[in-house]
Amino acid sequence: MDKLKEAIDLFNEVSFMATELFHKKGSAYDVFKEVSPQQVGLIKILSLYGASSPGHLAIVQQVHKSAISNRLKKLHEKGWVEWVDSEGDKRTKLVQITEDGEEILKQAEEAIYDRFCGLFEHIKDEDVEAFIRIFTDVKEQLKKGERED
Amino acid sequence: MDKLKEAIDLFNEVSFMATELFHKKGSAYDVFKEVSPQQVGLIKILSLYGASSPGHLAIVQQVHKSAISNRLKKLHEKGWVEWVDSEGDKRTKLVQITEDGEEILKQAEEAIYDRFCGLFEHIKDEDVEAFIRIFTDVKEQLKKGERED
DNA sequence: CCACATTAGTTTACCCCCTATACCAATTCA
DNA sequence: TGAATTGGTATAGGGGGTAAACTAATGTGG
Numbered sequence: 143m144d145k146l147k148e149a150i151d152l153f154n155e156v157s158f159m160a161t162e163l164f165h166k167k168g169s170a171y172d173v174f175k176e177v178s179p180q181q182v183g184l185i186k187i188l189s190l191y192g193a194s195s196p197g198h199l200a201i202v203q204q205v206h207k208s209a210i211s212n213r214l215k216k217l218h219e220k221g222w223v224e225w226v227d228s229e230g231d232k233r234t235k236l237v238q239i240t241e242d243g244e245e246i247l248k249q250a251e252e253a254i255y256d257r258f259c260g261l262f263e264h265i266k267d268e269d270v271e272a273f274i275r276i277f278t279d280v281k282e283q284l285k286k287g288e289r290e291d
Numbered sequence: 292m293d294k295l296k297e298a299i300d301l302f303n304e305v306s307f308m309a310t311e312l313f314h315k316k317g318s319a320y321d322v323f324k325e326v327s328p329q330q331v332g333l334i335k336i337l338s339l340y341g342a343s344s345p346g347h348l349a350i351v352q353q354v355h356k357s358a359i360s361n362r363l364k365k366l367h368e369k370g371w372v373e374w375v376d377s378e379g380d381k382r383t384k385l386v387q388i389t390e391d392g393e394e395i396l397k398q399a400e401e402a403i404y405d406r407f408c409g410l411f412e413h414i415k416d417e418d419v420e421a422f423i424r425i426f427t428d429v430k431e432q433l434k435k436g437e438r439e440d
Numbered sequence: 441c442c443a444c445a446t447t448a449g450t451t452t453a454c455c456c457c458c459t460a461t462a463c464c465a466a467t468t469c470a
Numbered sequence: 471t472g473a474a475t476t477g478g479t480a481t482a483g484g485g486g487g488t489a490a491a492c493t494a495a496t497g498t499g500g
Contacts, residue, residue, distance in 0.1 A: 145419050150407050152426040157306035158313070158328070159433045162353065164303075165458085165485090178485060179307070197448060204311065206488055211450055213486095233448045233495045258299045261432045265425055270294050272421035276414055277301040283410045284308045314456095314487085327456060346477055355459055360479055362457095382466045382477045446497070457486065468475070 163257065171253040173246065176220075182250045184213055185222055185243045193226050193238040222246055312406065320402040322395065325369075331399045333362055334371055334392045342375050342387040371395055 164179055180203070187202055188194060196214060200207040214237060217223045222243035228236045239247070262270070313328055329352070336351055337343060345363060349356040363386055366372045371392035377385045388396070411419065 145416070145423065146408065146411060147404070149411060149419050149422050149426075150404060152423060152430065153309070153410075154313075154403060154407060156426050156430050156433065157309040158332075159430070160302070160306040161310040163433065164307070180486070183307075195448080196450095205486095207449065208451080208489080209487060215450090216485095231448085231496070235449075254303060255296070255299060258303060259295065261302075261429050262295060262298060263432075264428055267294070269421050269425050270298050272418050273298050273425050274294065274301060276418050276422050277298075277305050279413055280410050281301065281305050281308070283412070284305065284312065329457070344477080345479095354457095356478070357460080357480080358458055364479090365456095380467075380477085384478075441500105443500090444498085447495085449493085451492080452490085454489090455487080458484085460483090461481085463480080464478090466475105466477085468473100470471100470473085 160258075164254070171257060173249045173253050177222075177246055177250060181213060181217055181222075182247065184210075185217065185239050185247050186251075188223065188237065188239040189244060189247055193228075193236040195234045195236055197234065199237075217243070309407075313403070320406060322398045322402050326371075326395055326399060330362060330366055330371075331396065333359075334366065334388050334396050335400075337372065337386065337388040338393060338396055342377075342385040344383045344385055346383065348386075366392070 165174075183203060184199060187199060194202075196210045197207060199214075200210045203210065214223060218225075218237075220242075222240055223237045224240050226236045226238050228234065265273070314323075332352060333348060336348060343351075345359045346356060348363075349359045352359065363372060367374070367386075369391075371389055372386045373389050375385045375387050377383060414422070
């Protein structure tokens with residue numbers, strides 16, 4: 143079980159460091175001066191799944207609805223999302239990503255890839271396989287944990 | 292190279308989700324209602340390496356010195372760190388962790404362990420080995436990246 | 441059919457994080 | 471000794487988040 147403890151500590155440290163790296167502005171990747179990781183997460187959802195309601199986004203991003211409200215306001219001011227008319231229930235609204243939004247998303251994803259791929263350079267191919275196996279499982283466990291909240 | 296891209300995307304998603312899980316207050320782990328992850332990081336450094344100066348902490352935590360100043364103020368108000376007199380240069384100050392600080396650190400680390408060990412339950416032993424190998428390397432790369440800033 | 445409860449979203453107040461800037465005090469340097 | 475540098479703090483402003491109050495629309499039960 144000592145191995146397991148070691149793995150958890152490593153996991154913890156590394157995911158913390160990686161998230162900080164991700165948040166770090168400047169240093170060659172100007173996109174993240176304009177957009178936050180959470181904002182990228184939101185427009186990525188819109189890009190993948192199409193127009194969504196704030197309530198749905200709050201569930202997917204595992205965050206309070208007022209956080210989404212605020213996030214959408216900022217994204218809208220920058221012209222990266224737009225409201226679309228929806229028929230039916232007049233309480234719910236729908237947002238979708240704009241052309242400009244798709245552009246900034248593309249830039250952000252390239253920056254992320256650039257920034258992170260150096261981390262895996264020295265890893266052997268068979269270890270990459272193991273990595274994917276492990277992380278696919280860990281991700282499932284994380285999702286399961288989220289649903290229990 | 293497709294495998295690599297897959298690994299990076301997974302890594303990204305998972306470290307983001309893990310950090311969010313870590314930040315999530317409430318849900319069974321009350322310690323994190325009282326202390327933030329960054330604050331835990333700081334007192335952990337103090338616990339491991341003894342009394343340190345704000346400037347040094349800023350370098351270790353890779354953060355602006357004013358962020359450390361603020362963090363120490365909060366920790367001091369709660370009685371988890373204390374100033375110690377230092378001889379020599381009267382500009383630099385030294386902080387160290389208190390008994391209460393050690394206690395809250397212990398609680399936080401237990402909570403973290405509890406929260407994360409479920410994630411690795413289903414991983415095979417040989418995959419845990421691979422995981423440790425990979426993450427040790429990735430951590431090195433991340434550290435190298437930090438030093439370059 | 442209308443009053444009451446619920447639901448979707450926004451706003452506000454308050455917390456955390458961070459950076460950059462201005463500022464003070466001590467130290468070093470020319 | 472006067473000027474530049476260094477360590478630390480405080481403030482302003484912009485991210486993140488929650489909770490609670492509030493509006494408007496939709497359901498529901500008497």
